[in-house]
Amino acid sequence: MNRHIVIVGNGMAGSRLVSELRARDRTLGITVFGAEAAQPYNRVLLSNVLAGVTAPGDIGLTDPAWYAANGVDARLGQEIVAIDRERKTVTCADGTVTAYGTLVLATGSAPVVPPLPGLDAEGVVAFRTLGDCEAIIRLADGARSAVVVGGGLLGLEAARGLAGRGLPVTVVHLGGHLMERQLDAEAGGVLQRTIGDLGVRTLVGARLTGARAEGGRVTGIELDDGAVLPADLVVLACGIRPETGLATAAGLTVDRGVVVDDRLRSIDDPDVHAIGECAQHQGTVYGLVAPAWEQARILADLLTGGDARYEGSRQVTRLKAAGIELAAMGETTLGDDEAEVVRFADPVRGTYKKVVIRDDRLVGAILLGETTTAGLLTQLYDRAAPVPSDRLGLLFTGLSPATPTETPVRIPDAAVVCHCNNVSKGRIRACWEEGAREVADIATMTRATTGCGGCRDTVEGILEWLGTQEVTFPTRSGRR
Numbered sequence: 001m002n003r004h005i006v007i008v009g010n011g012m013a014g015s016r017l018v019s020e021l022r023a024r025d026r027t028l029g030i031t032v033f034g035a036e037a038a039q040p041y042n043r044v045l046l047s048n049v050l051a052g053v054t055a056p057g058d059i060g061l062t063d064p065a066w067y068a069a070n071g072v073d074a075r076l077g078q079e080i081v082a083i084d085r086e087r088k089t090v091t092c093a094d095g096t097v098t099a100y101g102t103l104v105l106a107t108g109s110a111p112v113v114p115p116l117p118g119l120d121a122e123g124v125v126a127f128r129t130l131g132d133c134e135a136i137i138r139l140a141d142g143a144r145s146a147v148v149v150g151g152g153l154l155g156l157e158a159a160r161g162l163a164g165r166g167l168p169v170t171v172v173h174l175g176g177h178l179m180e181r182q183l184d185a186e187a188g189g190v191l192q193r194t195i196g197d198l199g200v201r202t203l204v205g206a207r208l209t210g211a212r213a214e215g216g217r218v219t220g221i222e223l224d225d226g227a228v229l230p231a232d233l234v235v236l237a238c239g240i241r242p243e244t245g246l247a248t249a250a251g252l253t254v255d256r257g258v259v260v261d262d263r264l265r266s267i268d269d270p271d272v273h274a275i276g277e278c279a280q281h282q283g284t285v286y287g288l289v290a291p292a293w294e295q296a297r298i299l300a301d302l303l304t305g306g307d308a309r310y311e312g313s314r315q316v317t318r319l320k321a322a323g324i325e326l327a328a329m330g331e332t333t334l335g336d337d338e339a340e341v342v343r344f345a346d347p348v349r350g351t352y353k354k355v356v357i358r359d360d361r362l363v364g365a366i367l368l369g370e371t372t373t374a375g376l377l378t379q380l381y382d383r384a385a386p387v388p389s390d391r392l393g394l395l396f397t398g399l400s401p402a403t404p405t406e407t408p409v410r411i412p413d414a415a416v417v418c419h420c421n422n423v424s425k426g427r428i429r430a431c432w433e434e435g436a437r438e439v440a441d442i443a444t445m446t447r448a449t450t451g452c453g454g455c456r457d458t459v460e461g462i463l464e465w466l467g468t469q470e471v472t473f474p475t476r477s478g479r480r
Contacts, residue, residue, distance in 0.1 A: 010034030013276025420451025
């Protein structure tokens with residue numbers, strides 16, 4: 001029986017699967033193909049690189065020497081172009097054929113580029129990879145103004161990063177308000193005002209019709225109302241599309257992504273699995289890192305003899321842009337007639353808070369401008385736990401006994417705080433007992449907060465609570 005595992009894709013999902021597999025089994029044969037020649041990196045942190053607060057070399061996920069040291073055959077910069085399910089082989093662009101016992105597709109997604117005239121001009125860049133990020137930085141150095149097409153999460157992070165470099169930026173967004181997939185209209189309006197105060201102009205309900213260019217270089221964009229916006233840098237952040245071409249050509253069932261079951265297997269072939277942005281489970285394609293890493297952990301367990309099941313992921317979105325605090329989760333657009341809704345808005349100060357409750361469970365929340373209760377809300381949402389009777393404590397700290405600093409008391413040690421890295425509250429407590437007092441200490445010891453960053457508030461709350469306890473914990477040597 002061929003136990004060799006071949007992974008197609010060495011991005012955030014594929015590289016995590018490699019490390020999870022090797023941590024469980026030192027004898028498995030593992031080959032991973034990556035279309036990018038670069039070592040795997042944390043794509044979530046690209047906006048920090050663009051903003052100039054993080055160096056490109058600081059977002060790597062795997063040390064270059066790790067593969068050889070751990071017996072992993074890593075073929076970087078080698079794209080797989082065909083799958084033969086009958087012979088159980090994959091073919092590389094250079095003609096190399098590799099046999100597999102189990103095949104895992106972690107091909108990720110590609111940026112959506114609208115089929116409009118002029119978008120192939122120099123100075124137009126789709127924001128997706130580290131190479132794209134470096135190209136945008138290079139172009140920004142000589143640009144006079146920039147346009148970002150797309151007012152979703154990635155587009156706003158790109159726009160804020162460029163504005164932080166001193167470049168005039170306009171965001172053009174087709175939707176009726178910013179981040180319409182995560183926010184309701186009122187929150188979108190507050191966010192538009194906030195980002196405007198930070199130097200980013202936004203146009204919502206605006207449709208791009210093409211770009212203008214001179215000598216092959218972009219000079220501006222055109223809108224359907226006839227307006228022309230000058231720009232010598234255009235960043236496309238119009239969304240992503242799962243990379244499913246290989247799967248389709250191999251005869252696998254593909255809807256928006258490769259359709260998989262609770263074992264993350266293709267419904268057509270038990271020897272082919274899919275994880276990350278190219279996979280579709282129970283009708284959902286996840287575009288965030290936490291679900292991808294959760295899928296990698298579960299699949300690694302299954303491929304090494306475990307019996308885990310993937311039941312879907314609860315998504316928490318954090319906007320990583322300097323000067324903006326935003327967390328959103330679940331069903332945020334429900335009104336008072338559909339669920340219990342508690343909200344607070346202060347547009348002048350850039351604050352908007354909303355929690356949505358059904359059957360005494362938190363099903364959605366928005367925190368914009370002030371996010372001190374994000375840790376509490378994330379845990380209530382993720383665990384589907386009963387919400388406190390004092391609803392005001394869900395929005396503000398210090399107004400009732402149900403404050404986020406008490407959240408760890410209600411969270412059992414077994415509860416997972418960082419889903420990206422599978423770090424429990426108990427593990428954080430253990431680190432505290434070993435001397436960790438800052439979030440940076442926890443990150444070094446457990447990798448918590450280094451994925452999507454959505455658990456940072458919870459980790460801070462746990463550390464704050466631990467610091468207020470009168471209990472003296474033993475050190476490793478047993479002394480108190």
